Amino acid sequence: MPNAIKKHLLAGLAATLIPLAAQAGEVSLSGEGSVKYTPDSARLQFTASAEHNLPARASEKVNDMMAQWRDSISAYRDRLNDYSDANVNLYTRTLPVQERDQEPQKMAVASQTVSFTIDDLSLLNPLLEQAQKLGLDYHLGAGSFYHSDESGLQKQALAQAIADAKSRCEFVARQLDQSCGDVVNISVNGGHRPVPMMMAEAKSRADVVSSVGDRELQASVSATFELD
Template sequence: MRFFTVLMLALALATTGRAQDAAATLTVTGEAEVAAAPDMAVITVGVTSLARSAADAMDDTSVKTAEILAALAAAGIAERDLQTRALRLNPNWANRSSTPGAGPKIDGFVASNTVMVRVRDLDRLGGVLDTVLGLGANEFGGLSFGLQNPGPAQDEARRAAVAEAMRKARLYAEAAGLTLGPVLSLSEAGGARPAPMMMEAARMADAVPVAAGEVSVSAAVTMVFDIGG
């Protein structure tokens, strides 16, 4: 009986020791953000046509889209930087009749073709926008800026995030009267995001004015440290 009592006491002490060891850690997060000048823009434009027949609507949209793609290619936009994002054909419904029992009627068809364009030379961005608008693009889905090679900026943000986490860990350990030990684990989460940009109204006579601003690249890390009293 005494043997079992001693054994149970030893197991209890071992369990308590493991719990204390598991609790002797400090977890901190570090975040950082760096700004960089963009060197690439992505625009989404489209052509929408309304006609009495589905074939006429699609033909009109296809002709205008083909002209836009040809003009972009002539302006130096590579084929890999042009991508069709959506091709749609829908009936255009007439107003519902006030006659009881009368259903809606189709009075035409709407065809649309949406294209994404990647512009790698920002000096030509205004001219590209002016070209597509002048050739019949009547839908503008947005403009965003980015980096062709975000790696260096991302690495700079990562280093800054780790430095911030280390700074916080040293601060907390000092404030709590603890000894900061080695790093037990490090995990990352983060990504790039475009900064706000401005775009003025399109002008058909001149190139559309745009302001690229900056894009910010962020990184976040979580670090776990061993600590001692």
């Protein structure tokens, strides 16, 4: 075939392919989703502790506190999940001396920890009141409260993020007089951690919790779509 004819055919083929290549393409974008919810469960931990110069007396004090605790919560015991109060600790600490030649005094410290979860937050304040009466130590924070179906909430937030990414793709495609096609790739960003919108209100040991506060679980995705 003469070179002139070959060049003419190649030029025609290139002219045909260039418009097709211009029409084909991809778009990469992100999508976001969120679900607002109120925790319905709590993880609780209380510690009874006592000290005495004799280890046996420190242990007796803690045993007495634990016996009172078990008696005071007997009405709620079958509603406390994953209950454990077998964590006992006994150690000795040395008190600081006031004078250089003073003999250091040692004290035995005994403690016992109670931990459990509740899926009914109406139990929260009655349990806190009993702990306060007995002088048990505890701490309530953002991590103390959670939702019993957080995995389901995570899926809802992720579904919203995927739908948002697809909606953005369709918007971009319309501006280009094209349509959003198949997904080339998609990745999920982050670990869907819940964000406290308001902390639980319990400002001191003597306070009851008046409000657990709402949370927002967020999810985001990065996706690439074909443009048809």
